[in-house]
Amino acid sequence: GAVVSQHPSWVICKSGTSVKIECRSLDFQATTMFWYRQFPKQSLMLMATSNEGSKATYEQGVEKDKFLINHASLTLSTLTVTSAHPEDSSFYICSARPQGGITEAFFGQGTRLTVV
Amino acid sequence: EDQVTQSPEALRLQEGESSSLNCSYTVSGLRGLFWYRQDPGKGPEFLFTLYSAGEEKEKERLKATLTKKESFLHITAPKPEDSATYLCAVRPRRDDKIIFGKGTRLHILP
Numbered sequence: 001g002a003v004v005s006q007h008p009s010w011v012i013c014k015s016g017t018s019v020k021i022e023c024r025s026l027d028f029q030a031t032t033m034f035w036y037r038q039f040p041k042q043s044l045m046l047m048a049t050s051n052e053g054s055k056a057t058y059e060q061g062v063e064k065d066k067f068l069i070n071h072a073s074l075t076l077s078t079l080t081v082t083s084a085h086p087e088d089s090s091f092y093i094c095s096a097r098p099q100g101g102i103t104e105a106f107f108g109q110g111t112r113l114t115v116v
Numbered sequence: 117e118d119q120v121t122q123s124p125e126a127l128r129l130q131e132g133e134s135s136s137l138n139c140s141y142t143v144s145g146l147r148g149l150f151w152y153r154q155d156p157g158k159g160p161e162f163l164f165t166l167y168s169a170g171e172e173k174e175k176e177r178l179k180a181t182l183t184k185k186e187s188f189l190h191i192t193a194p195k196p197e198d199s200a201t202y203l204c205a206v207r208p209r210r211d212d213k214i215i216f217g218k219g220t221r222l223h224i225l226p
Contacts, residue, residue: 006159032212043203043218044160051212093159095214103148103167103207105214107159 003027004096006108013084013115021079021111023094029074030096034105035067038091050077074099084115118143118208120217128223129194137189137202137220145209149187151180152203154219160203163189194224 003026013019023033032051036044048064050056050071058064066088068080077096081088091112095105121140129135141149148167152160164173166182173180177198179190189202201219208215 002162004159034214041221044216046213046215049212091157095159097212104150104162104165106162107152110157110159112157 002098002106004094004106004108006094006111008111009109010112011114013113015085015115016083018080018082019084019113021081021092021094021113023077023079023096023108025075025096025098025106028096028098030077031074031099032097032105033071033077034095034097035069035077035079036093036095038093038110044093047079081113084113086115089113089115118206118211118215120204120206120215122202122204122217122220124220125218126221126223128225129191130225131195132193134190134192134194136191137204137222139187139189139204139217140185141187141204141206142185143206143208143215147207147209149182150205150207150214151178151187151189152205154201154203163202191222194222196224196226198222199224 005024007022035047047062048056048058056069071077093110095107097105119142123138151163154160164180169184181188201221203219205214205216
């Protein structure tokens with residue numbers, strides 16, 4: 001149980017284009033989903049927290065107009081990187097917390113974004 | 117400020133050589149402390165949640181313990197497949213967020 005699927009696993013895009021990453025909870029409903037960014041050999045940096053049906057809460061320093069988050073249902077959240085630039089190249093990971101008072105969150109497999 | 121500090125940053129052990137990883141935390145009310153394992157190029161895999169001081173949990177060669185200020189992840193007779201980065205994280209009582217430490221990179225030599 002508690003499987004989170006993230007798609008795509010990797011993507012290469014041209015500078016100036018937009019990329020959408022999907023995060024799905026496959027066997028549970030998630031009231032809260034999180035988006036992280038991770039640089040090589042570094043820990044997870046929280047970008048934003050999203051609750052179903054509400055606007056996402058972004059961490060300080062994260063541009064909300066550049067990283068658009070939509071949490072339209074209890075099983076799906078999307079992160080769109082708009083007008084991507086090479087410095088946006090990174091490993092993006094989502095996690096989801098099940099409903100019902102569960103404390104821990106479960107992670108997707110991550111998406112490697114390369115902007116050329 | 118809520119904070120998680122893990123030590124050591126990296127640890128190399130011989131196969132079968134037991135050791136412990138440390139996670140020190142400061143948080144304004146602990147809702148839960150978590151341990152995750154992360155392999156290169158993959159998302160973290162959930163291992164344990166600990167809720168209160170004195171609690172212990174085990175899974176195969178891993179055992180997690182919790183005090184009011186720190187948690188330990190004990191690894192007994194590790195095997196090369198236990199090589200990974202181990203992440204500690206806390207969830208404050210007042211918050212939705214999970215705050216991560218920087219991790220310990222564990223390498224088990226055959």
